[in-house]
Each structure stands twice: as C-alpha cells, then as structure tokens.
Amino acid sequence: MGLEAVVLEADEPGGQLRRVQNPIADYPGWPDISARDLIRRLVEHAERLGVRLVAGIGPVRVETAERRVSTPVGIWEADAVLLATGARDRRLGIPGEDAMLARGEDWSASRDSHRFRNLPVVVIGGGDRALEGAWRLAEAGAKVTLLHRRTAFRAALLWQRRALNHPGVTVLAPAVATAIEGAEKTEAVRVRGADGVERRIPAAAVLVRIGTEPNLEGVEGPLERDAFGVLAVDRWGRTSLPGIYAAGDVCTPPPYTSVVSAVADGMRAVKAAALDLAGARS
C-alpha cells in the first residue's frame, strides 16, 4: 500500500495464539495448522512485505489524540495508529480466584487434562472455550461440572452437542460461583443456584472461561466503546478518533473473536488508513 509500517509488540509475536495447544480447525486454507506454525508464517509474511517488527519491548503507551506511541526503545509519531492489542481472559472477581491463579493453577483443558483423570473439575462459562474445555476434560476422564449463569449456551452447536451429552459432564445452570476455596490448592467452589441456596462443590481444578476483555491499558484518550465494552469502530476499523484504527479482539465482541476475523479486520483497517491518508475517505 506504499505505507511505511512498524509493528510494536510488548512480548514475543503471537498474542493469544501462543497459548493455543490444539490444531486450529477454523483458519481457511490451512486446516488444522498448529498455532506455532501460523505465527511463524504470519511473521515471515509481514517481514517479506517490509514491515518492521519491534518485539519484546513491554507495553507501549499510545497518546491517541497526538497519534504518538512511546516505548522504551523510541517514540513514534505516526500518521495512523492501528490498535491490535487484543484481549485477555475475563475474571470472575470472586474470593479465592486471585489466590488460585497466584498459585499457578491456570490450567489448560488441552495441555493439563491428563492431570485430572477421576478428579472433580469445575468449568465456568457458556461459550466455545468453556464447552470445548469441559468436553476435553471429560474425554480425559475428569468428572466435570459445567457451571453457567444462564440456561442457554452461546457455544457452537458442535461443542454443545459434545459437552452436554457427555456422561462425564454434569451441567449446573443457571448458577453462579461465589467463591473458590482451598489454601494450598483448590478444593471446592461455592455455588449459588437459581433458588438462592448456596452449596459447596468439590473441585481439584477450576477453569474460568467467561469470555475476554480488551487490553487498553496504556491507550490514552477518549475512545468510544460499544455495548460489549470493546472499542467501537465503523465497518472499516475507524475508531471515534481520526487517525486511530482498531482490529481484532480489542474491537470484537467476545462471541465473534477469532484469528481469521482479526486478520480480516487488520486488512480493512490498513486499507481505510491508506485511503484516509490519501484523502480518498469512503
């Protein structure tokens, strides 16, 4: 597009893909590509196109009104800034949750399922990751309780069919977790049902899969958000401030986040930026 671009990344390249253990089934053209392979290909492709990648520099600070980005290795004053800062797991915010994560009990249903054979595990949530996780754990022999605050599930029908019909999965819905108990390790979850009665469910592990929230620390300025709390953008990725664009999970409501939509958003936003800079705004 004739633009001079730099990608500034706090960590190693890859974002959430670095946490994906299973083959990626839904990236068009590369069925079941591994996340590691996809990251490598995306980085190589960008470099081949002359995009400079500056990674491992810690979180950058973006002054949106000035389109200025400050990092430990320099300050960039840009004509256009594309925010692709992604999202992180949403927390329940209940007693015991921080302590559980601080003990390192941040389990992956794929990587760690072998640890929980014949043990009780509570999975919380109603989307793809909750139901896929419940199914994977049950397949590995865990006794799974799936806790959801509503009776309807948002997960894809495939995961609903697999998880909800699995003999190793017990569904508790509508119900909310009120505390995670255990001093040295997780022992139980306190749960309140629709009748208001609280009960204690033994659990060797708790997987909280209740969606994501956008990473916007360090992004200064009055950017509008939508009803989901993600950045509000027009169809082409323009935020509420001129010259500031967004792509991917930072501007995508949780049920719709995916690698392919992040990639497509990025393409649209870069085209919009190029057209805007050329004064050919659509």
Ligand SMILES: Cc1cc2nc3c(=O)[nH]c(=O)nc-3n(C[C@H](O)[C@H](O)[C@H](O)COP(=O)(O)OP(=O)(O)OC[C@H]3O[C@@H](n4cnc5c(N)ncnc54)[C@H](O)[C@@H]3O)c2cc1C
């Ligand atoms: C376990 C798991 C499994 C998944 N499985 C699939 C799947 O099978 N198929 C699928 O399509 N999707 C899957 N996803 C979702 C997919 O990974 C995301 O939708 C996608 O990675 C979003 O890309 P993104 O670029 O918007 O954000 P992210 O991947 O979140 O990347 C954002 C990047 O921005 C960086 N960053 C954030 N803030 C700053 C800052 N202030 N300064 C500098 N850098 C910053 C972060 O370090 C990160 O590298 C999965 C996600 C997880 C966690």
